Amino acid sequence: MKKLIALSMMLTAGAANAAVLNATVTGSGTYNNDASLLSDGFIPAEGTYWQDISNVHWTSGGPADFVFDYGADVLLHDIVLSVDNNDDYFVEWSTNNADWFPLFLIPSAAGNIDEQFPGGMDTFSTISGDVDYLDTLDFAPLTLRYLRLTAVNGDGAYAAGELQALSAVPLPAAVWLLGGALLPLAARVKRRQTNV
Ligand SMILES: [Ca+2]
Ligand SMILES: [Ca+2]
Numbered sequence: 001m002k003k004l005i006a007l008s009m010m011l012t013a014g015a016a017n018a019a020v021l022n023a024t025v026t027g028s029g030t031y032n033n034d035a036s037l038l039s040d041g042f043i044p045a046e047g048t049y050w051q052d053i054s055n056v057h058w059t060s061g062g063p064a065d066f067v068f069d070y071g072a073d074v075l076l077h078d079i080v081l082s083v084d085n086n087d088d089y090f091v092e093w094s095t096n097n098a099d100w101f102p103l104f105l106i107p108s109a110a111g112n113i114d115e116q117f118p119g120g121m122d123t124f125s126t127i128s129g130d131v132d133y134l135d136t137l138d139f140a141p142l143t144l145r146y147l148r149l150t151a152v153n154g155d156g157a158y159a160a161g162e163l164q165a166l167s168a169v170p171l172p173a174a175v176w177l178l179g180g181a182l183l184p185l186a187a188r189v190k191r192r193q194t195n196v
């Protein structure tokens with residue numbers, strides 16, 4: 001039981017991390033594949049081909065943008081996203097889907113997928129310490145309801161695989177969830193001990 005309590009405390013400390021916020025994605029313009037791929041929880045492996053079926057892809061000839069609606073105001077702490085390595089991608093935020101403010105721009109030269117062939121998808125993160133962390137993207141937590149993703153420059157052939165908005169879990173909720181997850185385990189341990 002002491003072990004469980006220790007585990008619980010450890011997990012609770014870890015739960016300062018973040019929960020992925022649910023989004024409804026709406027695409028405008030001309031693009032290939034379903035816009036919902038951008039928030040299906042699947043992040044393509046780094047180097048994945050830009051026209052892979054797990055990506056939404058488009059060209060400068062038929063420009064597109066993608067609006068992520070979180071359903072209500074949310075406190076945004078971090079973003080993880082996957083985009084083609086050799087273009088610039090712009091992320092903006094809004095509270096009303098009308099007035100937009102810049103959050104960050106990912107320059108094509110950033111990231112750890114090489115500019116040269118074969119290139120491919122590159123994951124970026126604002127989570128400090130993350131392997132894909134890029135400090136120039138980092139921002140102070142802010143309240144918003146919408147994010148918008150667009151592409152500019154580069155080779156005119158664009159792709160995105162995922163855009164995850166993360167919010168820290170309020171501690172009481174984290175404790176509640178963990179308590180719920182650990183209780184059956186504790187009961188099982190107790191039962192086993194009783195049986196012996
Ligand atoms: Ca995805
Ligand atoms: Ca990366």
Ligand SMILES: [Ca+2]
Binds near residue numbers: 155156159
């Ligand atoms: Ca490209």
